[in-house]
Amino acid sequence: MQRRIVLTGGGSAGHVTANLVLISRLLEEGWDIHYIGSKYGIERELVACLKNVRYYPISTGKLRRYWAWANVTDLFKLLLGIVQAFLLLFRIKPGVMFSLGGFVAVPVVVGAALNGVPVIIFEPDLHPGLANRISRKFAQVMCTTFNKSSAFDRNVDGKMVHVGPIVREELKLGSRARGIGICGFNEEKPILLIMGGSQGAERINRIVREALPKLLKGYQVVHICGIGKMDLSFGHYAGYRQLEYAREELPDLMAMADIVVSRAGSNAIHEWLLLRKPMLLIPHAIGGTRTGQTLNAEYFKDAGYAEVLYEADLTKETFLKAVDVTYSNQKSFVDAMKASKMDGAVDKVLTLIEMAVHKQKEGTGG
Numbered sequence: 001m002q003r004r005i006v007l008t009g010g011g012s013a014g015h016v017t018a019n020l021v022l023i024s025r026l027l028e029e030g031w032d033i034h035y036i037g038s039k040y041g042i043e044r045e046l047v048a049c050l051k052n053v054r055y056y057p058i059s060t061g062k063l064r065r066y067w068a069w070a071n072v073t074d075l076f077k078l079l080l081g082i083v084q085a086f087l088l089l090f091r092i093k094p095g096v097m098f099s100l101g102g103f104v105a106v107p108v109v110v111g112a113a114l115n116g117v118p119v120i121i122f123e124p125d126l127h128p129g130l131a132n133r134i135s136r137k138f139a140q141v142m143c144t145t146f147n148k149s150s151a152f153d154r155n156v157d158g159k160m161v162h163v164g165p166i167v168r169e170e171l172k173l174g175s176r177a178r179g180i181g182i183c184g185f186n187e188e189k190p191i192l193l194i195m196g197g198s199q200g201a202e203r204i205n206r207i208v209r210e211a212l213p214k215l216l217k218g219y220q221v222v223h224i225c226g227i228g229k230m231d232l233s234f235g236h237y238a239g240y241r242q243l244e245y246a247r248e249e250l251p252d253l254m255a256m257a258d259i260v261v262s263r264a265g266s267n268a269i270h271e272w273l274l275l276r277k278p279m280l281l282i283p284h285a286i287g288g289t290r291t292g293q294t295l296n297a298e299y300f301k302d303a304g305y306a307e308v309l310y311e312a313d314l315t316k317e318t319f320l321k322a323v324d325v326t327y328s329n330q331k332s333f334v335d336a337m338k339a340s341k342m343d344g345a346v347d348k349v350l351t352l353i354e355m356a357v358h359k360q361k362e363g364t365g366g
């Protein structure tokens with residue numbers, strides 16, 4: 001009989017990307033795949049178009065750690081999501097459920113656990129997000145990307161299994177020459193790629209634009225600004241190219257870059273690591289406080305892969321200086337990255353999935 005799995009995860013590309021990699025392997029191995037996501041999140045756009053994967057939208061509410069009136073309505077949306085997920089899982093009857101986190105994942109994880117479906121969760125960041133901290137209580141296993149736990153998160157429940165990063169291998173197929181062609185650049189100056197996370201980053205965009213006249217003296221710059229965040233008044237600068245969001249051209253743009261400036265989302269930084277790109281990381285900060293991205297960035301800095309510039313210190317001057325420091329030290333970053341091992345995560349996750357299904361069958365005498 002065909003093995004059946006339900007996947008979830010969404011809210012931002014970071015909570016979907018690894019699922020796309022996993023889905024292609026699961027399809028190769030003949031699994032029947034069902035995806036539960038939100039009605040309007042990016043996961044719907046990224047997953048609903050896939051052949052042989054059924055997508056089910058449910059109601060979802062945002063989880064906040066502060067008071068807001070929206071918490072009240074979101075609580076009802078969350079409860080409705082749990083009921084919808086419970087009924088869907090009851091009907092689909094998967095052998096296992098796999099979650100990548102994000103707001104939509106919580107009702108699906110709870111719905112699976114209420115149906116007695118084994119749950120495996122995957123944590124992209126060094127320090128688990130709120131959705132995964134809740135989901136972990138209902139899960140049998142939490143796969144981790146980083147090979148250590150954050151100082152706030154020891155493996156007290158014994159559920160953590162280190163698998164490593166799940167990264168899109170096809171990103172390696174990019175071509176520098178094609179990237180240069182797309183952007184209309186040349187080989188005269190080094191090329192800097194700026195990517196502010198899957199939704200762009202207003203603060204980085206602003207500083208880049210302030211620094212642009214000086215920056216362009218030393219570099220050609222391709223700037224992925226985020227949907228609706230391009231500023232066409234900068235269109236006349238030679239050697240500067242803006243994009244809202246990169247899709248099929250992303251591998252070529254990545255291959256073309258000599259160095260990158262990036263947020264410290266887990267998928268993005270592991271993609272730079274895979275491609276051995278010296279990186280200047282500017283971790284996302286909420287009101288100047290440290291976030292999960294700060295911990296990711298500091299881990300990469302300690303490993304010798306990256307330079308870090310904190311948002312609290314971000315000005316035109318510090319930005320220009322940090323770009324130059326990253327460019328001048330590129331050899332030491334590349335040497336450190338060459339020593340990193342990145343393969344095997346998908347195989348390890350698949351083994352855990354098979355083991356969960358097997359254990360469940362044994363437990364039910366199936």
Ligand SMILES: CC(=O)N[C@H]1[C@@H](OP(=O)(O)OP(=O)(O)OC[C@H]2O[C@@H](n3ccc(=O)[nH]c3=O)[C@H](O)[C@@H]2O)O[C@H](CO)[C@@H](O)[C@@H]1O
Binds near residue numbers: 014015224250
């Ligand atoms: C603000 C916030 O909460 N961000 C979180 C979110 O980040 P975010 O959604 O930005 O996720 P990541 O940086 O991890 O991944 C972004 C993904 O989008 C892709 N991409 C990006 C831009 C583009 O134009 N085209 C494109 O394909 C990247 O190649 C990458 O695969 O999820 C990550 C994974 O849990 C977390 O580490 C981040 O902290």
